[in-house]
Amino acid sequence: MIRAIVFANGVMDGWPVGLTLSADRDLIIAADGGLAHCRRWEVTPHVVVGDMDSIAPGELTALEKTATEIIRHPARKDETDLELALKLAIDRGAEEIAVLGALGARWDMTFSNVLLLGSDFLSRTTVRLLDGVHELCCLQGSRQIRLHGRPGDLVSLLPISGNATGVSLKGLAYPLTDASLPFGTSHGVSNVFTGETASVTLKEGMLLISITRMAGKPF
Amino acid sequence: MIRAIVFANGVMDGWPVGLTLSADRDLIIAADGGLAHCRRWEVTPHVVVGDMDSIAPGELTALEKTATEIIRHPARKDETDLELALKLAIDRGAEEIAVLGALGARWDMTFSNVLLLGSDFLSRTTVRLLDGVHELCCLQGSRQIRLHGRPGDLVSLLPISGNATGVSLKGLAYPLTDASLPFGTSHGVSNVFTGETASVTLKEGMLLISITRMAGKPF
Missing domain, CATH: 2.60.120.320 (Thiamin pyrophosphokinase, thiamin-binding domain)
Structure with a gap:
């Protein structure tokens, strides 16, 4: 079974209790600025997706020299970076998705991230939003x-x-x-x-x- | 027009930008532990409502000697303290309600407080959840x-x-x-x-x- 781990661009105070990940087993996706969380936890994402407005140009240039795949969307888009990341995970066959850093900072983004769990395209997939002590799913x-x-x-x-x-x-x-x-x-x-x-x-x-x-x- | 100001028991980092209240003009309600926010901001509520599980017994005894009305509900109830406070505000004729301290601390309580705005009993009333820089309404x-x-x-x-x-x-x-x-x-x-x-x-x-x-x- 393919499991995707998505790093979003919200607050990530701590590592979720009980979660272990492996670059061999899991598909690791950074949603734009979620890349900073990957850096902090020393995780190398397989893919970075978004409009790249939350990643410094120098960092992006450095990233282009690595094996990490970069999928760049236009800034004026209809989806948030997390929605793009979740769609990508589904397209790549993920049957289970854990999302880190999807809560906090801005209330509107937090609520949007949570309501996203109710989307049709995720209706048959277990998606969990995790922070240190909370787990949210739909x-x-x-x-x-x-x-x-x-x-x-x-x-x-x-x-x-x-x-x-x-x-x-x-x-x-x-x-x-x-x-x-x-x-x-x-x-x-x-x-x-x-x-x-x-x-x-x-x-x-x-x-x-x-x-x-x-x-x-x-x- | 009657305006109600409700103090809930969540996080209240700062006073909402631009909000002024007056004990003469507004109906001020503390939802259980929201009373602590009243204390901090030196506001005397007209009513305290809830199961009183978040108020120290000594404080409750002191409160009973004041003009503040106390409406005590059983601990095992179907509504949260905020829902009880909003129903009370509507019963007392409020046509506009501002809620402070309804966001933060626990995600489930925060989401419940926000979704409460979609209740039938509030469909014709403007209810705003305010924190320092955010305003949420339905x-x-x-x-x-x-x-x-x-x-x-x-x-x-x-x-x-x-x-x-x-x-x-x-x-x-x-x-x-x-x-x-x-x-x-x-x-x-x-x-x-x-x-x-x-x-x-x-x-x-x-x-x-x-x-x-x-x-x-x-x-």
């Missing part, structure tokens, strides 16, 4: 997802496109069976892992799933 | 909203519940006329004020509107 109906955590980790379920119906939860402190979560209400916030796995089933709609790893975090 | 079709800013301020438009159709923009660098913005795409990100006012018209769907005040902010 479940589009009708599907089921298995979540991994530790007792006490928080799980919030937010309908992001109309109402979510046929919601069943297992392995969480507040289970649900074939329930409805109306859009705009906060009913699904702050559920809690009771063991190390949980499952979310959804018949119709779209759920943003947020996991907050609580070990050592005094929220 | 436009539900069919409606028009006038935005105030300065040339160079960023405006992003994100469909948050299905596609947004009949979108017309004036006063921005990339105008639109009766356009569609599909859910999940980043096409509406990073538009720019060309003057001091702009307008957004929406026929169907729901748009999250984010304004980022760029003066002095090197994004």
